[in-house]
Amino acid sequence: MKIGVLALQGDFAEHITTLKRLGVETAEVRLPGHLDDLDGLILPGGESTTIGKLAVAFGLMEPLRDFGKNKAIWGTCAGAIFLSRDAKRDQPLLSLMDISVERNAFGRQVDSFEVELDIPELKAATKTDAPYHAVFIRAPLIETVFGEAKPLSQLPDGRIVAARQGKLLATSFHPELTDDSRFHQYFVSIVSS
Numbered sequence: 001m002k003i004g005v006l007a008l009q010g011d012f013a014e015h016i017t018t019l020k021r022l023g024v025e026t027a028e029v030r031l032p033g034h035l036d037d038l039d040g041l042i043l044p045g046g047e048s049t050t051i052g053k054l055a056v057a058f059g060l061m062e063p064l065r066d067f068g069k070n071k072a073i074w075g076t077c078a079g080a081i082f083l084s085r086d087a088k089r090d091q092p093l094l095s096l097m098d099i100s101v102e103r104n105a106f107g108r109q110v111d112s113f114e115v116e117l118d119i120p121e122l123k124a125a126t127k128t129d130a131p132y133h134a135v136f137i138r139a140p141l142i143e144t145v146f147g148e149a150k151p152l153s154q155l156p157d158g159r160i161v162a163a164r165q166g167k168l169l170a171t172s173f174h175p176e177l178t179d180d181s182r183f184h185q186y187f188v189s190i191v192s193s
Contacts, residue, residue, distance in 0.1 A: 003025070003042065004026065004042070006044060008055060008058070009054060010078060011177070012044045015184075018175075022184055041067060041073045049091045072187065072190045075169070076176065080142070080170035083170055098148055098149040099142050100142075100146075101140040117133075122152070122183065134178075142161060143160075167191075171183065
């Protein structure tokens with residue numbers, strides 16, 4: 001199994017470090033040809049408009065869309081925005097996942113927070129009962145899920161912060177910034193399914 005991480009901008013190195021810790025072969029993706037031998041792909045956090053503009057500049061938009069039609073993609077924070085069908089503003093989106101998002105829904109950098117989340121599907125996949133410690137930094141909110149998408153996790157007030165649609169996964173938070181590799185393990189299980 002080989003999982004790529006889109007390495008145009010953002011915290012791609014942290015995802016690669018976590019995947020390597022799990023024994024997964026990884027690759028940095030910057031050009032369309034880098035997708036050729038991958039089984040899955042992570043779209044990291046960063047700045048979604050910049051990631052989209054760079055993907056357009058490097059001719060990655062259609063290859064990424066084609067990849068996501070058949071293979072697993074996980075978008076974290078800005079990556080979740082890039083994966084969505086609607087970000088409520090004009091910016092390049094892959095429009096692969098049936099979610100609409102609100103950028104910076106929780107405020108600015110100073111409004112970043114951490115919270116314990118109950119994620120039943122993650123607990124079942126990783127055979128653990130522990131809550132997931134999630135780190136939110138200028139995070140988007142998954143405002144709505146529709147079509148084939150379903151919510152995976154919500155904050156105590158009911159706002160959606162993780163969703164799945166087949167082999168597509170979106171999280172508002174940054175699993176790569178914690179020592180807990182369960183979300184990466186969960187994505188590996190999606191890739192291999």
